[in-house]
Amino acid sequence: MADPLSADALVRALKAEGVRVVEYKSWRTHNRNHKGPWGPVHGVMIHHTVTTGTDATVELCYAGRSDLPGPLCHGVIAKDGTVHLVGHGRANHAGSGDGDVLAAVTAETSLPADNEADTDGNTHFYGFEAINLGDGKDPWPAEQVEAIVRASAALCRAHGWGKSGDTSVIGHAEWQPGKIDPRGPGITMNDVRRRVAERLDHAASWTPTTPHSEEDTDMPLSDADVDRIAAATARKVALYKDTRLDSRDARQMWDDAASPHHTWQFRRTADGPDAWGLLSATAAEVGALRQVVAQLAAGGGLTAEQIEAAAATGARTALAELGARLTVEEG
Structure with missing residues (x-):
């Protein structure tokens, strides 16, 4: 059983992992806690926004929509890798998903296929929305994917997750039937999980010096x-x-x-x-x-x-x- 990190502890964990953090408006007290509990938390969920533009997306994820009030996640990950914190507490990001998936995340065992929506995910997951159209064509810059890895690793490290498995970080598509995020050239959840596990084998300040895989063709030229x-x-x-x-x-x-x-x-x-x-x-x-x-x-x-x-x-x-x-x- 894991209590969510305090706002201060969350910022410290992200910055220790080398994440660039922007604290947006009154994110520390912005939540949906009046609609249900936040916690115990068991993992991190990654989404794509189906939007473009950092400023507009951050405001959308903070305020929400008429049919879905904000915050829509805890942090927005921009194309340049900056994490904009927009909420702390229960957020409208995960929705209902498969309880068997939650059980696997909690036990850090292999993920089953998600085939039902019987469990409230907003209670149990941190959520990051990454700016991407989600059309399968919009690319994922290396800086953005690295920020996803670092932010996820920061939470896993803070909670002690990832020691017996690497399934504490999942995509929305792996939680709720019918969802597809995150998708597009440059990202897979298997690669993200592998890189999170690799980070957890090092100190939080560690920076990779070599490409992670054949997928990592977007390393800067020396x-x-x-x-x-x-x-x-x-x-x-x-x-x-x-x-x-x-x-x-x-x-x-x-x-x-x-x-x-x-x-x-x-x-x-x-x-x-x-x-x-x-x-x-x-x-x-x-x-x-x-x-x-x-x-x-x-x-x-x-x-x-x-x-x-x-x-x-x-x-x-x-x-x-x-x-x-x-x-x-x-x-």
Whole structure:
């Protein structure tokens, strides 16, 4: 049996786990306790909002709707990973769900399929609403998923959950028949639970240094990553055998060409390399690579057609920007 954390203890637990916290309005006393008990609590439930925009979503989850009064959760997790606390106490987020699922969460055993709605979940679960359209297309940024993991781990750590199993964190779809959240490219509840369990094996201040799985293609690029991309690009687009570019040259070409305050001037000679052709090809290749990497970071895997379209868009954009900033003189 676990009593809910106090408001102060909740904030401390989240911040200790590295979560960025915003305390919204009078969240500490905002609840639905007059409609029923909050507690004992046994787990954490994750939802998606079917909305866009942080400010509007936070206010919606705080105030609720005419047919469903707020708070609609305890915290709203924005795309950038910030957790906005909107309620403390009973919240309208879980609704009625499967009592067998609650029993499994309490015992930290494997989750059964949810096939009935016979138990009040608002009494027994913390709830986080993550901003996402829930259409299966809206991507889940790495920062947002990491915040879901950290916030969930903070509560598990504070309550001592997760020691004999990893089912203390569930999705709404695993609780109430007919629900689908959370869903979309970049998130699965199995991956969230695995990462929560991994965090609980470390101190709250721990930060992963390597990608968690093949699904984690949205890790930020380091300078070394960019240098390797630049070097590969330079090798691929070297148009003349007597032209040599190392990664620093290729990267500097891109950075300088992208500067609005810089104009390149090249002189074309009869026996020298076609500098405009070389730089154009380099810009097109790097632009294509960056466009593909950006889409991978935003949404996970891409099909061959999506990669081709992304590369074409990146190449066109890079060349258009480059052409507007270069002056080529004939020799």
